[in-house]
Amino acid sequence: MLTLKQSRRLNTLVVGLFAWAIALLLFFPIFWMLLTSLKTEIDAFATPPQLIFTPTLENYLQIQDRSGYFKYAWNSVTISFGATALGMLIAIPAAYSMAFYETKRTKGTLLWMLSTKMLPPVGVLVPIYLLAKQFGMLDSRAVLIIIYTLINLPILVWMIYTYFKDIPRDILEAARMDGATLMQEMVRVLLPISKGGLASTMLLSLILCWNEAFWSLNLTSSNAAPLTALIASYSSPEGLFWAKLSAVSTLACAPILIFGWISQKQLVRGLSFGAVK
Amino acid sequence: MADLKVHNLKKSFDGNDIIKGIDLDIRDREFVVFVGPSGCGKSTLLRLIAGLEEVSSGRIELDGRDITDVSPAKRDLAMVFQTYALYPHMTVRKNMSFALDLAGADKQEVARKIEAAARTLELEPLLERKPRQLSGGQRQRVAIGRAIVRNPKVFLFDEPLSNLDAALRVQMRLELSRLHQELQATMIYVTHDQVEAMTLADKVVVLNGGRIEQVGSPMELYHNPANLFVAGFLGTPKMGFLKGRASRVEASGCEVELDAGCRLFLPVSGTTLNAGDPVTLGIRPEHLNRGSEGNCQLTVKADVSERLGSDTYCHVVTGNGEQLTMRIRGDFTPRYGESLSLTLEAAHCHLFDSNGVAVGQSLQLAA
Structure with missing residues (x-):
């Protein structure tokens, strides 16, 4: 018979092993991509796959030579940050009114917004393509910023709405009693209190924009193409070059991975309302 | 001077009448307590006076000025909330100076007022702390301090002691009574606790179902209840x-x-x-x-x-x-x-x- 202490320890061990197994499973594709990117094309094609080989950075150099990585990266950065900033600018006031001035239709509006995410993007590809063409916005960063803002808006509003919902009304009413205008109430009280939640929302928006491929492939060609379009360009008619494809994928993922790693703390910190109860 | 008059005040939410026509006269320096069972409309009445809820019909006057449609900030009232409602991201000092900063008050003047309020409330050692580092009683005192520094015409208290434990509640009750004597200010206080009503008030307003059942001094109400409700509600x-x-x-x-x-x-x-x-x-x-x-x-x-x-x-x-x-x-x-x-x-x-x-x-x- 196990004692209580022993069975607890066993439990911890099993749960721990399970967690590690899942983590490794999730990490494996990234690990394999990184490994492949350091091989020569011949090593990359070898069966069975080689675990021991002479690493090379040649693929990375070729990518920079052939395509100019930094142009694509810069497009990704401006589009992601632009769409996130614009999205937050719209989502914060929207969530504010829904969270603090709830009406009978608020819940319905929120659900309707979310339901737009269920629409298959390809279903509206033609009208949006034609609209972009009409306005002369094909292959421009502006069109991607607008599209990304719109497709992420439901998620941003939902997330910010739930964070705002946790903030006691009393605090905002106290600010109002103290003489704050609507703008002061938002900027000096509401936003500082919910900065943790807002930061995670922004981070999510950045990640979603960074990884988006469908619209970037369909609406851009060379000028405004972000990294997702660069990756796709490597699965070309010339045949598949596994090592180069892996290298370009690694380069595309790296910035957002590093960014996520750094801001991890901000993500998990959560909100604390010391002033309430 | 701070005379508050309420004329035939009504409030309904979605067709439900919560406040059904209230007339009330609160005189300068009075400590008035609204008391009644939960759902009687006492908090709503206070929020109407504060301007946090819109009046359905009726009029509110402060020193002869009609403030029915004036924004809460411009009514010259300060409110202490049940949950204290301190700004969690600001220090105690900032919490107390927030209203004055917004009004663009002179920095030295603000500092002087905060020192004075902190001395009255024994908050001096806590001025640089954040609300989450304070106990319930201390938070309550900060909330009161935030009201005091503004030097409002009327103080509004919305069940300020109900989140405190029994011993602290008795202590804070005494402190509030003392504060009222020191500040000589008009105070309106909402509670469901008839002991608080009896001990603090100059004038008790007993509310039930959105109407006033009786208004009078605690002893008047205790000895001459106007009806069965008041008779049964006051006294333990x-x-x-x-x-x-x-x-x-x-x-x-x-x-x-x-x-x-x-x-x-x-x-x-x-x-x-x-x-x-x-x-x-x-x-x-x-x-x-x-x-x-x-x-x-x-x-x-x-x-x-x-x-x-x-x-x-x-x-x-x-x-x-x-x-x-x-x-x-x-x-x-x-x-x-x-x-x-x-x-x-x-x-x-x-x-x-x-x-x-x-x-x-x-x-x-x-x-």
């Missing part, structure tokens, strides 16, 4: 009620025959009762005596007793099943089920007609 333990019938009505009073089985003459004047009308007799626990001397004797069975040390609250049941509570000396405890005989002091009985309205003016001693 509650007033006991006995059903009966007016058997004889005279100019000098009224004889009541109780269903519980005794007859007594109550010296109530100006009664509108007729002989035979059903009545309810109210008697407070301290006016029920053990023994067989007196003009109305009841034989009752002892139910459970609560011993508090100084006093014992003895719950008893009359022959026809009505419940009464008796306050007796702490050293006597009847056995459960024991038969006791009680007498009622006629001079301290309250009489209510079939609508629950107090009959005549009770001729009793308030001393």
Whole structure:
């Protein structure tokens, strides 16, 4: 018979092993991509796959030579940050009114917004393509910023709405009693209190924009193409070059991975309302 | 000066009338307590005065100025919330200076006011702390400090003590009373706790179902409740009620025959009762005596007793099943089920007609 202490320890061990197994499973594709990117094309094609080989950075150099990585990266950065900033600018006031001035239709509006995410993007590809063409916005960063803002808006509003919902009304009413205008109430009280939640929302928006491929492939060609379009360009008619494809994928993922790693703390910190109860 | 007048104030939410026409006159430096059971509209009334809710109809005046449609910030009122509602991201000092900073007050003036308020509330060592580093009582004091520094015309308190534990609540109650004396300010205080109402108020406003049941000083309300609701709401333990019938009505009073089985003459004047009308007799626990001397004797069975040390609250049941509570000396405890005989002091009985309205003016001693 196990004692209580022993069975607890066993439990911890099993749960721990399970967690590690899942983590490794999730990490494996990234690990394999990184490994492949350091091989020569011949090593990359070898069966069975080689675990021991002479690493090379040649693929990375070729990518920079052939395509100019930094142009694509810069497009990704401006589009992601632009769409996130614009999205937050719209989502914060929207969530504010829904969270603090709830009406009978608020819940319905929120659900309707979310339901737009269920629409298959390809279903509206033609009208949006034609609209972009009409306005002369094909292959421009502006069109991607607008599209990304719109497709992420439901998620941003939902997330910010739930964070705002946790903030006691009393605090905002106290600010109002103290003489704050609507703008002061938002900027000096509401936003500082919910900065943790807002930061995670922004981070999510950045990640979603960074990884988006469908619209970037369909609406851009060379000028405004972000990294997702660069990756796709490597699965070309010339045949598949596994090592180069892996290298370009690694380069595309790296910035957002590093960014996520750094801001991890901000993500998990959560909100604390010391002033309430 | 801060005279607050409320005229025929009404408020409804989605077609439900919450406040059903309230007239109230609050004078300068008064400590007014709104008290009533939950859902009676007392907090809504306070929020209407604060401007946090829109008035459906009626008028609110502060020193003769109509403030019904004025924004909360411009009403010159300060409010202390039940949850304290401190700004969690600001230090105590910042919390207290926020309103003054917004108003663009002189920095030195702000600092001076905060020091003064902190001294009054013994918050000086805590000024640089964040709210989450404070205890409940300290947070409450910061919330009060935030109101004080603004030097408002009227202080509004929305159940400010209900989140504190019992001991701290008693202490803060005393501090609030003292603060009122020191500041000589007009204060409106909402509570569901009738002990707070009795101990703090100059004037108690008893609310029920969106209407005012009675307004008066705590002692007026205690000794001359206008109706059954007020009689039953104020006082711990509650007033006991006995059903009966007016058997004889005279100019000098009224004889009541109780269903519980005794007859007594109550010296109530100006009664509108007729002989035979059903009545309810109210008697407070301290006016029920053990023994067989007196003009109305009841034989009752002892139910459970609560011993508090100084006093014992003895719950008893009359022959026809009505419940009464008796306050007796702490050293006597009847056995459960024991038969006791009680007498009622006629001079301290309250009489209510079939609508629950107090009959005549009770001729009793308030001393």
